[in-house]
């Protein structure tokens with residue numbers, strides 16, 4: 001009984017569902033004016049790491065506040081990475097910041113993460129973007145504009161990130177795989193071969 005309507009529905013949906021290119025269902029979605037839509041379900045994605053108080057300035061002074069950053073990636077991109085050691089078109093990586101808190105509940109030492117999200121940045125691989133990757137800085141849970149080039153985001157990631165402009169050297173479940181698949185960037189291989197000038 002249900003078969004015919006279902007088939008008809010599929011026939012209507014199929015041509016649009018496979019467009020515009022290879023972008024997966026959990027990949028980037030945009031508003032009509034090209035802003036990246038907030039990925040509502042990123043907390044169900046694959047967890048990569050939590051950095052604590054990361055800073056790129058050797059002289060940076062801790063101001064007494066702890067900041068955590070948590071990194072997530074969409075599952076289809078994570079699965080592709082398992083096969084080839086690098087990211088497919090349609091990769092979406094989320095970095096969310098949460099403040100560190102001490103003395104909450106039974107906790108006597110160390111820090112736990114705030115309920116409040118202090119910031120959210122997204123790195124998207126999409127062949128339609130200039131350079132193939134784009135950064136988006138969210139200040140709401142709706143959408144964000146592309147950070148235009150040139151920007152320090154692009155320079156630092158392009159010069160220092162281990163795999164395809166992403167910081168896989170800090171993602172413990174991926175770095176070994178990238179090494180095995182031979183996808184570590186020449187710049188990163190050089191960096192680990194030369195002792196850092198301190």
Ligand code: HEC
Nearest residue numbers: 050051056069093095121122123135152153156166167170
């Ligand atoms: C000086 C270097 C540097 C600059 C500048 C920088 N980042 Fe990053 N970024 C990092 C490092 C290191 C990580 C790894 C974080 C971790 O391990 O927790 C990272 C990770 C990320 C991630 C997670 C996905 C990935 O690519 O690995 C996003 C998203 C991100 N940064 C966004 C931004 C945005 C947006 C800007 C510009 C406003 C920016 N970054 C500027 C160094 C940088």
